[in-house]
């Protein structure tokens with residue numbers, strides 16, 4: 521992947537930061553997009569001279585345009601777009617105000633749409649790829665996730681739309697659906713009760729790590745995945761496939 525350029529959104533911490541470091545280790549230059557100035561400054565410094573921090577909000581159309589025009593003028597190419605920036609807000613349907621709903625959709629869905637659309641001209645030049653980060657909450661419904669789960673299910677469908685429309689340009693689009701990972705995002709909404717319940721429901725009996733999610737993202741960015749497009753792959757310890765996972769049916 522040397523000489524290639526990737527953009528990772530939400531790169532200042534968590535899964536985005538792990539992905540940045542892994543793509544760098546594979547030889548890529550990584551544009552780290554995030555809207556958290558302090559975190560971005562701190563982590564970009566530890567990522568060295570193949571990391572380029574860009575303080576931008578992916579939910580703002582004008583800022584998204586700037587991201588891709590800056591990439592074009594600075595690097596003249598783009599090989600991979602990792603749409604990772606996300607926010608979580610859990611609450612019952614009746615207590616999810618339109619404002620809370622829109623805040624989740626603005627980053628989780630609008631951000632993916634906007635960044636992907638703005639990246640297409642550059643990705644056409646390189647037959648590049650898009651990797652969108654959804655969630656197991658987009659694959660299986662759950663209480664409290666009316667906005668988050670719906671935004672992630674939409675990202676899964678958006679991935680398929682991108683794959684079928686952009687395939688003729690050699691652009692691949694895939695989606696990763698992570699299970700729970702102990703990041704700031706997850707820990708803000710996972711109580712101890714939720715953590716215990718996840719351990720119980722996940723066949724591998726544990727949370728995943730940022731690195732385990734990054735490994736799948738990097739694979740989908742690589743030439744090893746050259747015939748893979750339109751797919752959503754869960755990295756979730758088996759949670760999605762566990763079907764009727766009720767305790768009374770366990771051996």
Ligand SMILES: NC(=O)c1ccc[n+]([C@@H]2O[C@H](COP(=O)([O-])OP(=O)(O)OC[C@H]3O[C@@H](n4cnc5c(N)ncnc54)[C@H](O)[C@@H]3O)[C@@H](O)[C@H]2O)c1
Nearest residue numbers: 530534535554555556577578605606655700701703705706
């Ligand atoms: N951690 C989990 O358990 C989990 C599970 C499933 C899916 N995911 C998804 O993985 C992705 C990464 O999550 P994480 O757990 O690493 O979260 P995180 O909170 O640790 O990191 C998310 C980063 O995105 C940035 N960000 C948020 N909104 C942004 C915006 N509008 N513009 C630019 N940057 C923005 C934040 O500042 C932060 O640095 C998200 O899409 C999340 O929904 C996480």
